[in-house]
Amino acid sequence: MDKKVKILDEKICLSTAAMCEVFNIDKSTLKRWGDDGCPKTARGWWPLAEVLRWRGLVSAGGIQTEKDVERLSLQEQKLYYEAKYKQAQSEAAEFKNAIQRGEYILKDDIIAELQRFFIVLKRSMLGYSRRIATELAGYVDSVTARRIEKMITELTLDALEQISIDGVYKPSKKKRKN
16 A cells, blocks of 8 residues: 655645545646646645646745735736636535525516515505595595595605615605694
8 A cells, every 4th residue: 555645855745636626626737737836845746735736726925915826927917817717616516506596586586576576565555545544434424534534645655765775764744724
């Protein structure tokens, strides 16, 4: 059984097979990485921390701003931006999966549902002034019942206007007849 981990030059190193296992890649891909400048301690041995930094998966505490990225070599910049791109792709895929699981709702769906809700609410609220006036007609004269119906309708429309505007609501100043 071959060893997968070794300490070389005071660095934790993985064998080629172990490195391929860790990154889930083929040996030819690892060879190509080596040709592109991936750190290698000895034949068949790869320093794990340095390879992770080289791949842009672990920062050496040095990449904090865009200026830090500009100081990197072109190869390192390419790896850094590839890692950022893959991270963004991963986040986008996770977001898409969350939508499919029903954790998020599309904005258009919410707007359509709220519009339907507020139409039903408006119709219901505007209908109860007539109903109250009909009930009161047996207790008061018809002019008073219509005045009460009108007052309830105005208050209802005012309330609906309050919930339909953005910002702070300022009621309109209507002259009241006595």
